[in-house]
Amino acid sequence: xxxxxxxxxxxxxxxxxxxxxxxxxxxxxxxxxxxxxxxxxxxxxxxxxxxxxxxxxxxxxxxxxxxxxxxxxxxxxxxxxxxxxxxxxxxxxxxxxxxxxxxxxxxxxxxxxxxxxxxxxxxxxxxxxxxxxxxxxxxxxxxxxxxxxxxxxxxxxxxxxxxxxxxxxxxxxxxxxxxxxxxxxxxxxx
Numbered sequence: 001x002x003x004x005x006x007x008x009x010x011x012x013x014x015x016x017x018x019x020x021x022x023x024x025x026x027x028x029x030x031x032x033x034x035x036x037x038x039x040x041x042x043x044x045x046x047x048x049x050x051x052x053x054x055x056x057x058x059x060x061x062x063x064x065x066x067x068x069x070x071x072x073x074x075x076x077x078x079x080x081x082x083x084x085x086x087x088x089x090x091x092x093x094x095x096x097x098x099x100x101x102x103x104x105x106x107x108x109x110x111x112x113x114x115x116x117x118x119x120x121x122x123x124x125x126x127x128x129x130x131x132x133x134x135x136x137x138x139x140x141x142x143x144x145x146x147x148x149x150x151x152x153x154x155x156x157x158x159x160x161x162x163x164x165x166x167x168x169x170x171x172x173x174x175x176x177x178x179x180x181x182x183x184x185x186x187x188x189x190x
Contacts, residue, residue, distance in 0.1 A: 002052070005045035009190050012038050013183055035182040039159035042186040046156065047135065053142040054131055067113035068130075074104035075130035152189060 012034060021030035055072050059065035077097050085091045105126055108114045114122060121132055131138070139149035 002045055002048040005041045005048065006190050009038050009041045009045065009186065012041070013187060033183060035186070036159040038183050038186045039156045042189050043153070043156035043160055045190060046139075046153065050135060050138045050142060051131075054133070054138045058138075058141055061113075063111060064113045067108065067111045070104045070107050070111070071114075071125050071130040074101055074108065074126075075128040077101040077104070078128035148189065152185060155185065156189075 015031060015033045018030040051072070055068045056065065059068055077100055080097060081094060081101065083094075085094060108125065114125065117125065117132075124132065133141075135153055136149045139153065140146060
């Protein structure tokens, strides 16, 4: 996932060229750099890296790593349990995954790190909140500069959540001179 997001950012940074785009004439060529998509993918790559750090690198003990891994895996299964069922095959898949989810929950309930959490925190984890730390806290723990952990993440999130700045940057990106500046921070983060 980390590799694919990063390669996609690299590819998009070269610009998108859509020949024969039907704007005014069939021969009109559409060519642009899309900073919002680059920022969204950069954020996804950053979160993927931070997830790897949080689950596999940062834990100080095997029990802590088990707790984080099981909470992370359970959250994914819990999320899928809430999706609408469209076929019998899908219903059977969810039933099988419910058994895996129950197994992860049982493992968590027997884990010393999980048991040291408050009752409210344990409930949150069992509902699918696999990390109780903010992305900023995980990023600083991973060694990222505080500026990157706070300001850059907030900027990248603006593109994911359609802030007015991300819309402005789309407009600016259509002007060639602005393109490198608009994606520079994402490219440096990647």
